[in-house]
Amino acid sequence: MSEAEDKTAALLQQVWLRNRPMVEERLGRLDRAAAAAAAGTLAEELRKEAAEIAHKFAGSLGMFGYDHGSRVARKIELLIDYPAPDAARLSALTGLTVELRKAILPDA
Amino acid sequence: MRRILIIDDEDDIREVAALSLETIAGWEIITAGSGADGIRAAVDFKPGLDAVLLDVMMPGMDGPSTFRLMQQNPAIAGIPVLLLTAKVQGVDRRRFAGLGVAAVLFKPFNPLTLASQISEALGWKD
Numbered sequence: 001m002s003e004a005e006d007k008t009a010a011l012l013q014q015v016w017l018r019n020r021p022m023v024e025e026r027l028g029r030l031d032r033a034a035a036a037a038a039a040g041t042l043a044e045e046l047r048k049e050a051a052e053i054a055h056k057f058a059g060s061l062g063m064f065g066y067d068h069g070s071r072v073a074r075k076i077e078l079l080i081d082y083p084a085p086d087a088a089r090l091s092a093l094t095g096l097t098v099e100l101r102k103a104i105l106p107d108a
Numbered sequence: 109m110r111r112i113l114i115i116d117d118e119d120d121i122r123e124v125a126a127l128s129l130e131t132i133a134g135w136e137i138i139t140a141g142s143g144a145d146g147i148r149a150a151v152d153f154k155p156g157l158d159a160v161l162l163d164v165m166m167p168g169m170d171g172p173s174t175f176r177l178m179q180q181n182p183a184i185a186g187i188p189v190l191l192l193t194a195k196v197q198g199v200d201r202r203r204f205a206g207l208g209v210a211a212v213l214f215k216p217f218n219p220l221t222l223a224s225q226i227s228e229a230l231g232w233k234d
Contacts, residue, residue: 005220008131012124012219019120055165056118059194062216063124070216074196 016064034097037090051081069103110135115146116163133223143174150184164193
């Protein structure tokens with residue numbers, strides 16, 4: 001890598017570490033949505049919030065090198081990004097949120 | 109030196125795009141966190157503003173609405189606008205391409221190649 005690329009990579013790592021609390025907080029909200037979906041009680045407001053979080057993850061994780069995380073987040077977004085997704089689709093949500101957490105915070 | 113305005117409501121996207129373009133390409137970067145602030149910044153910095161990188165999904169005024177308002181303002185209508193979106197489905201791509209923007213770039217972008225993507229999209233040789 002060039003010097004500029006090395007510097008950019010180091011700055012990216014700093015941004016990622018600084019943002020980690022926000023990432024963990026957003027993962028927690030996705031977990032809550034998945035738990036509610038599993039219990040058959042996913043409210044519309046929580047679904048919309050979870051879809052927005054998944055969209056943000058899908059668009060940002062790859063910037064930090066977490067390409068698989070971006071792909072998993074995209075799957076979550078596509079699963080819940082419309083009103084009243086059926087139970088069959090929601091059944092995949094828990095597994096995907098677990099996969100997302102492992103993809104971006106493997107040491108957690 | 110190129111001067112680029114980044115309009116995105118997400119702090120981390122703005123920060124990463126800015127550090128990438130400043131460090132890799134040596135461009136001057138101005139940022140705004142909303143469409144309204146972005147239009148004001150575009151007007152303020154119009155002399156020498158080479159391009160606008162505009163997020164699609166933002167609360168309040170979204171990217172396409174911001175672009176349309178920019179097109180209605182003769183002072184800034186000629187600035188090339190590149191849409192930046194995490195929507196990758198075909199229907200979205202066609203809709204965005206039909207707006208008349210200079211290019212559509214997709215999130216997540218690679219911070220190490222974002223500058224070259226912009227240069228290529230706008231035909232910049234330097």
